[in-house]
Amino acid sequence: MIDFWIAAGLLLLVALAFLLLPILRGRKTQAEEDRTALNVALYQERLAELTAQQAAGLLTDDQLEAGRADAARELLDDTEGSEAQRHDRLGRAVPLIAALLVPLLGYGLYLHWGASDKVELARQFGEQPRSIEEMTVRLERAVEAQPDSAEGWYFLGRTYMNQERPADAAKAFARVVELAGRQPELLGQWAQALYFARGRQWSAELQALTDEALRADPQEVTSLGLLGIAAFEEGRFQDAIGFWERLVATLPAEDPSREAIKGGIARAREQLGDAAPPAQISATPEAAAVRLQIEVDLAPALEKEVRPDDSVFIFARAVSGPAIPLAAKRLTVAELPAAVTLGDADAMMPQLKMSNYPEVTLVARISRQGNATKGEWVGQSEALKTAEGDKTVRLTIDQPDTP
Incomplete structure (x- = not known):
């Protein structure tokens, strides 16, 4: 400062x-x-x-x-x-x-x-964090400065879970649901945090949250995984197998968590005295992986309004789905024009892949403060159908970024 x-x-x-x-x-x-x-x-x-x-x-x-x-x-x-x-x-x-x-x-x-706290926060986000603890502190300051940012609360909740702080994560996810609505992915994350925060004790509240999530999305992976864990620990091995088989059928073939889930199914079968190998698990055809080629450029009228070191965030967001980005990449203005690829391999969470949603929109945002949720200039595409396979989309940053 x-x-x-x-x-x-x-x-x-x-x-x-x-x-x-x-x-x-x-x-x-x-x-x-x-x-x-x-x-x-x-x-x-x-x-x-x-x-x-x-x-x-x-x-x-x-x-x-x-x-x-x-x-x-x-x-x-x-x-x-x-x-x-x-x-x-x-x-x-x-x-x-x-x-x-x-x-x-x-x-x-x-x-x-004044806004001295936001000035200092913007400066900090422009630098790479040196540890997960430092990132946590930054996110906490971010939601304190912007309490209505659903994305900020979501990433803070995920960070708390990675630090094994489920009680704090549950509060963060509750705030996300309040801001972004009762979306199935968010309900699953909230229920998972509550489950571990309460010492792995299942309750009617957790059942209601997972039921609501699965009614909206029968393939909501966090809820399926959580229900399988709860059933296994309560000795309901057949129920655990059923939830985990549905989960395996949902995950892409390259997902690293598939093997761990199959191992859990095998242990549940052993408890039942069933030696059926995990390879016999039925699965429905998986959605083809989505990959979009994006050509990002800057409108000539804005060339004098930006700086070479300003951050450029390119991300895909579901037209009907979670408010958080499905996939994202970061560049600088000096690198424009640029060709980037966004697809399932760039998913911010394994269960939030672009191929799981029929339509997405692409957004490119310039932020001098390094804030992915708010900047000075933005460009946005029309709704794109993910089922159409590989395609090239031209994305021009040409509009002021309004709240």
């Missing part, structure tokens, strides 16, 4: 210069007052000389009056303009008090209404 304080200091110096100007000019005013007093004294001395000469008979009455008029005229000429300056003085106390109160008052108002 050093640049901010330098600018504030310069503005303060300018303000103080205006306030202290009367004091700096005080000596000049005093000198003018001294000169006026001297002129008056000389005038009086001149009158005394004229009177003495008239008494000695050296001057007539007419000559005396003419001499007095000349002396008065000279006095007026010497003191002209002094009175206006004397009336304009504020005194020394008023500027000094104002010079002390203005910066104190301005600083207090800035602390109350």
Whole structure:
């Protein structure tokens, strides 16, 4: 924030210069007052000389009056303009008090209404975090500064889960659901965090959350996995097998979690005395992987409005689905125009692949502060059908980014 304080200091110096100007000019005013007093004294001395000469008979009455008029005229000429300056003085106390109160008052108002926290937060997000703890602190500050950011709360919840802080994650996901709506993916994440926060104890609340998620999306992977875990730990091995088989049928073939889930199914079968190999698990045909070729460029009219090191975020978002991006990549303005690829391999979460949604929109956002959720300029595509396979989309950043 050093640049901010330098600018504030310069503005303060300018303000103080205006306030202290009367004091700096005080000596000049005093000198003018001294000169006026001297002129008056000389005038009086001149009158005394004229009177003495008239008494000695050296001057007539007419000559005396003419001499007095000349002396008065000279006095007026010497003191002209002094009175206006004397009336304009504020005194020394008023500027000094104002010079002390203005910066104190301005600083207090800035602390109350200013955005120093957001300025510092934007600077921090422009740098790579050195640890997961540092990233957590940044996300906490981000949601504190922007409490209505569903994306910020979501990523904070995921970070808490990675740090094995399910109680904090549950609060974050509850806030996401409040902001973004009761979407099945979010309900599953919320239920999972609550389950681990409560010591792996199943409850009617968790059942209601997973049931609601699966009614909206029968293939919601977090809910299926969680129901399988809860059933296995309660000894309901057949139910666990059923949930996990549905989960395996949903996951893409390259998903690394498939083998772990198949291992869980095998253990559940062993508990039932069923030696059927995991390879016999039925599966429905999986959706073909989606991959979009995107040509991102900047409108010529904006070339003078951006900086080479401004961040450029390119992401895909479901037309009907979660508010969070499905896949994203980050560039800088210096790299534009650029050709990038977004697809299932770039999914931000395994269960949120582009191939799971019929339509997506592509967005490219320029953010000087390095904030993926808010920037200065943006470009957006029309709704694109993911079932049409590989395609090339041209995306031009040409519009102001409005909230």
